[in-house]
Amino acid sequence: MPDTELSSSLLQPDGVRIATPTLKEMTRFGYRIVLQGVFRCSYNGRLFDPLYLLDENGKPEKRHPYLQWTPQPPMLESEDPARHRYVFRIPSEWEGKAVGVRVNVDKFVDEFLIPPSEVRASLSGEVKMTVLQAPLVVPLLPRLAPVAAFVIRRRMMWGGLAHDLQQTLMNIQQKYRVACAAVGKEHRRFVSVPRQNRRPARWRVRAGAAHSKAP
Numbered sequence: 001m002p003d004t005e006l007s008s009s010l011l012q013p014d015g016v017r018i019a020t021p022t023l024k025e026m027t028r029f030g031y032r033i034v035l036q037g038v039f040r041c042s043y044n045g046r047l048f049d050p051l052y053l054l055d056e057n058g059k060p061e062k063r064h065p066y067l068q069w070t071p072q073p074p075m076l077e078s079e080d081p082a083r084h085r086y087v088f089r090i091p092s093e094w095e096g097k098a099v100g101v102r103v104n105v106d107k108f109v110d111e112f113l114i115p116p117s118e119v120r121a122s123l124s125g126e127v128k129m130t131v132l133q134a135p136l137v138v139p140l141l142p143r144l145a146p147v148a149a150f151v152i153r154r155r156m157m158w159g160g161l162a163h164d165l166q167q168t169l170m171n172i173q174q175k176y177r178v179a180c181a182a183v184g185k186e187h188r189r190f191v192s193v194p195r196q197n198r199r200p201a202r203w204r205v206r207a208g209a210a211h212s213k214a215p
Contacts, residue, residue: 013123037127
């Protein structure tokens with residue numbers, strides 16, 4: 001199923017925090033945050049996106065510390081630096097919380113030794129934050145196990161298994177027949193074999209017909 005967009009908002013480079021809706025029912029749903037866009041700092045002429053400082057051609061150079069998350073940075077799930085698009089996965093332990101992010105103006109203050117007002121005046125651009133919700137998918141393997149078992153049983157009956165597996169089954173059946181022959185008739189009712197190792201009914205009929213023709 002496609003993801004459902006819960007909210008969309010713009011992150012401005014003014015230090016104001018934006019937040020997701022309260023994340024609920026995280027045993028049923030998974031949540032992701034998508035950040036996409038570019039900021040510019042006129043004080044040093046640099047560009048930066050949600051994750052990287054960019055060179056003059058808009059290509060990523062190195063990670064930067066200019067975003068501040070609450071309660072803490074979520075795990076980066078995927079990145080597309082060419083589109084300046086980054087997807088973060090929210091851990092299930094954050095049930096009932098809202099995730100916030102803002103441009104950390106104080107980092108620029110410490111770096112350039114200028115007041116916050118000058119930092120805000122020098123920053124421009126915007127980043128879009130999208131919150132996505134997706135239902136958690138039940139693993140297919142447990143659901144398909146009964147189907148797989150049925151297919152294997154059918155293939156065993158109709159000879160659809162690989163030659164080496166067929167040979168192994170034939171060897172088991174031959175050993176079973178030898179064991180049965182060594183047991184007296186009065187004790188034969190105590191001898192059994194798992195159903196999946198027995199010959200299909202059409203084989204038993206042919207075998208019975210062959211014994212009836214024997215002298």
